[in-house]
Amino acid sequence: MPQQLSIFDQNESPSQVASRKSHIANRQFICLDIEATGLNPENEKVIEIALVKFDDNKIIDTYQTLINPERDVPEEITHLTGIKSEDLYKAPKIGEVKNKIKEFIGDLPVVGHFIEFDINFLNYHGFNFNNIQLDTYELAKIILPSEESYNLEVLGHKFHITHENAHRALDDVLACIELLKILQEQIRDIADNVWPQINHILKKGQCVWAEEFLFWQNKSLQSSDNDFQTFFPNQKTTTKQQATESDVLDIECQALNKNFIGNQPVIFQPSYYLDIDKFIILLKQEVLSPLETIFCLKMILVIDKFQKSYSPDNPDLISKKIVKLFNEEKNLWQTVSHDFYSLLQTKFWRQTQKNLAIMITHEFLYELIKANPVNFNKMKSLRICNPDLFIKHLLSNVNQSIYLNNLLATGKNSANLNNNLTILFGLLGIFYEKLFGTEKSEQEIIPKQLNDISWQQIKKMIENFKKIYSLPLKITTLLDLILNIDFDNYVFTLNKTEKSEVFLKFYPKNFPQKISLLNNYFSEIETHNEFPLSLSENCYIQHFLDTKININDKDKKTEKNQIFLSDIEQILSIINNQNDTDYIFISSSERNSNNLYTLLFDQIDKENTAILAQQVNGSIGKIQELWAQNTSSNRILILKYENLHSFLFKHNEKLKAHVVLIIYNLPFDYMKNPVNKISSAKFKNTFLEFAIPRVTLEIKNIINSFSKIQNRETQTFCLDRRIQNYNNALIENLSTMSDIIL
Structure with a gap:
């Protein structure tokens, strides 16, 4: 994206100032969208383009045309857009409409959702646009910082925007304009006490939407003074906490895997929470980068929303739960989040210590092991739920990664x-x-x-x-x-x-000994599973964890379910002949998900069956929203193992009458991976004592989650024939919970 000018930029030339001011005065924009045969402009072609000229009050002009790509349209693009190859034979070629398109756009700012994709695509094909680009996706991330997905369809559904033909250029353009109007209304509704913070950020930073913020705000607020102390809540206590060996708080602590939390009140790791003091330090920098500018704008709006519900009598902290972070923003968050020392000095933590029982995440324990803080008071007991998942992600969380x-x-x-x-x-x-x-x-x-x-x-x-x-x-x-x-x-x-992306990792060789650090903070430690363990699974957990930790799954009883061994041909036959069914495929990797998606897409009846796959169709948040909105007779969803639990919790009531779970491939670890080499070093038979139990415990977790579906007919299939191998070791472990029907 070309460098954008700030309204505060003192180094603009007179012509640049005049040009920018004329656009602000006229308030005219172009909204643009293209459809193409694929995502890579080097190999793909434009098949449709739509342009709408508009101002703050009305649509001024419209231009839309199909484009002949001089090649066939892929089936998946036809399925997505409805545009067929035969629709384009008589359409103009891109070169034939190039001048008309450039004349229509002129030098007006270009608006779009993910507009950088459209402009880059056109520029690769010879358009050479250098207009200001205004991305409604980026603006939505600032104004709506807590959304799970910023996809145009998802936001359109949220705001009841008419968008009947998604992925057709003109419909997408009109939906984008409507979204922009809604976001402008949100800017106008920003509270007066927030504007001094926004102006402070915009003066120091770089944001292509700066002009829009300043245009819609109350002009009397543009010169108002900024006061950090009155805007931000004081979340720290006035006295410091010191832990002593004789202090054992009468608190029972339960640690859960983050995917099994649901709506339960739980305490996350310190880095999950925003440290206001560190954030103020970031705001006081002399200069803010574009990334820091967007991050700070987003966080100011999050803090303002949080302030409205904050109570000193029931203190809480701003957490990642109420803000959606992307890529580098996650790294920036780490610089303004709590550590154990600062978290333990908050009113939130002091209030927590008044409880007799608290729930924490596994990640809380990981950071506790890494930090080994001296000011953490010892607690009465710790119960580690899902110990297999705690172990599986332990080393990955106590390592040091350098990106x-x-x-x-x-x-x-x-x-x-x-x-x-x-x-x-x-x-x-x-x-x-x-x-x-x-x-x-x-x-x-x-x-x-x-x-x-x-x-x-x-x-x-x-x-x-x-x-x-x-x-x-x-x-x-x-x-x-x-x-x-x-x-x-x-x-x-x-x-x-x-x-x-290339990055470095440092894994401590003595990490198994680090688990013993938990004994410094809890007088008694035990583990807990919701399902019965086999002998080898029990030995794996016992051997891996400190011997002082008690394994607790005695008298655990569960009604056995059935797992049918099958193949893809049989599953496809069921899909194409059975209606009103949800099919949930579980895959162990992104590559397997992609392969499965391609295989299914080519052979299903797409008139009656919708298919969505994690990463193929977007992030987990996006595909969950699209899945919930879809009304097809059958729905196929391809997920990774770790996402099934939260998906079922969120969408249990939206499932169809029949629900089929298909284990596409077994979740074997890559044993040459350094994590697994270090982890398995203490086992005599790495495969039977380490790899096999990890696979069966992972499967038991998803079967356990799936078994909680209520008022639905359910079936479970496994397509990975390896389940019969290894002298039936997998079947034997699973037999405490499931019967494998060969």
Whole structure:
């Protein structure tokens, strides 16, 4: 996206000022949307374009046309848009309407939902637009900071926007204009006491929507003074808490996996909560980057909403639960969130200690183990629910990850430093490819590999950073870890994701001993499962956890269910011949989900059956909303194992009369993964004593969640034939809960 000018920019040329002011005075915009044969402009073509010129009061002009892509339209695009190849044979080619489109748009600001995609696509095909781009997706993320999804269809449904033909260009444009009007109304409704904070942020930062905020606010507020102390709540206590060995609070603590929380009141890890003091430090910086500007605007609106329900008698904290964070925003959140020291000084925590029983998340325990705080009072007891999931994610949460491309620097030299961090990230990618080629996975690094010249260049660049820049403590600490890798105490890995992000991880070799740190904070510790364990599952948990922790699943009884061993052909036959049914496929990876989606899409009756897959059709939030809105006779949903629990909790009442759960593939761990190599080192037979119990416990968890569906006919199938292998070890473990029907 081209660099956008701020209304506060003092370095604009006279012509730039005149041009910008004329657009503000005229308040005319172009809303644009295209449909294409795919997402990649290098390989795909435009098949439809729609443009609407409008101002604050009315639509001025409209232009819409189909485009002949000179190639066939893929079936999935026809299914999505309704546009068929034969519809386009007589349509003009893109070059034939290029001048008309450019003339229609002129130099007006261009509005759209994910407008960067549309502009980049057209520019790749020769349009060379350099207009101001106003993305309603970005504005919605600021104004509506708590939404699960910012998809145009989902927001349209929320605000009752007429949008009958989603994924047709003109309908999308008209829906986008309606959404913009609604967001403008939300800006006008911002409370007077919030505007000084917004103006403070806009003066320091960069935001393409700055003009819109200033246009709609009460003009008398533009010069009002900002007062941090009166706007932000004081959430800290006046006295410091000191823990002593003799202090044991009479509190029973229960730890839950985050996917099993539901509506229960629970205390999350410290980094889940916003530390107001740290956020104010961010606001007081001399300059705010574009990312920081958007983040601060979003958080100010979240804080204002929170303030309206805040009570000193029942103190609470602002948490990630009430704000939707994206990508780099999550890293920025870490810089303004609580740690154990600050959390334990809050009124919220003091109020919590008055309870006789509290619930916490597994992540709370992970951060407790990592931080080992001295000011944490010992509690009476701890009950770890879902101990298998607690173990499964333990090492991943006590490790140290370094995302060089996501490190954020602030201050006068931040732009230069961030550019150099980007170069460093590139060098890390070169180093990865030298060692491991183009394979995208997590790879363990051994000492001799660090003699490579590429690694020496990385070290030299880091050393120069430390000499030239005054670095934040967080960045300094991470860079020191890279310079002084301790192979005796850590396993060091290099990771390359499907999105080609490269990052480093440090795993402590002594992490099993770290579990014993929990004994410093709880007098008694036990585990609890909702389902009976097999002997090998029990041994796995007992062997992995400290021996002082009691395994509690005695007298646990459950009605056995049936898992039918099947194949994809039989499932497809059921789907195409049975109506009023929800089919939920469970997959262990994004790659498997993609393959399954392609397989099903080609063979189902799309007139009667809708199909949605995690990542293929969007994030988990988006597809859950689209699924709930869909009225097809049959619905297929492809999810990862970890998302089934929260999905069923949220949508239990919206399920159809028949619900079928299909285990597409068993959740075996990749045993060469360093996490599993370290975790399994203490087991004599890694496969039978470590890998097998982890698989069956994961399956039991999803079966347990599925069994709670009420007033529906349910069936469970497994398509992975490996369930019969390994001397029936899997079937034997599952037999305490399920009968496998071969």
